[in-house]
Amino acid sequence: MKQLILKPYAFFWGVIPLILLVSFLFGDTVYYLNVYDLHQALPYRELGFLIASLSFAIGAGYWMALKRKRVLSPGLNTFHMLVTLVGPVGAMLATLLKRPISLPVSDVLQYAADTQYNDRILLASYALWLVTILGQVAFPVNLFRAFRRKTGKG
DSSP states (O other): HHHHHOHHEEEEEEEEHHHHHHHHHHHTTEEEETTEEEEEEEEEOOOOOOHHHHHHHHHHHHHHHHTTBBBHHHHHHHHHHHHHHHHHHHHHHHTTTTOOOSSSSSHHHHHHHHHHHHHHHHHHHHHHHHHHHHTTTTHHHHHHHHHOOBBBOO
């Protein structure tokens, strides 16, 4: 675990095959982004490719900092890796917990309960994505701190 914290590029590059595998296995599943008047349907295949591309870019940034012998903050590395791993995985798993709602509705109370449950699951998923996006601020902050410091030994 200590090696992953000291070499975060290995983590970000290592999860790329896993992200692509999951996105292709669940490629027909669609993630619905429905905020007020914005209605987007993102297939997991495209979402996985986007996340894998971002993971590659983040790993390249960490790799370049370490190649220039810059000292990265272990605390920021750990925070960034945890937020980046837990957020998307939790959001995607949360969307799998949604209850199917079929129309016409025979039981109106059950329909209302299922709709309310699905809305809460969707809100939790959005919250996890928001935390993930806000947590990405740790990456440029860590790189900025590393390039302002003196070079590390070794």
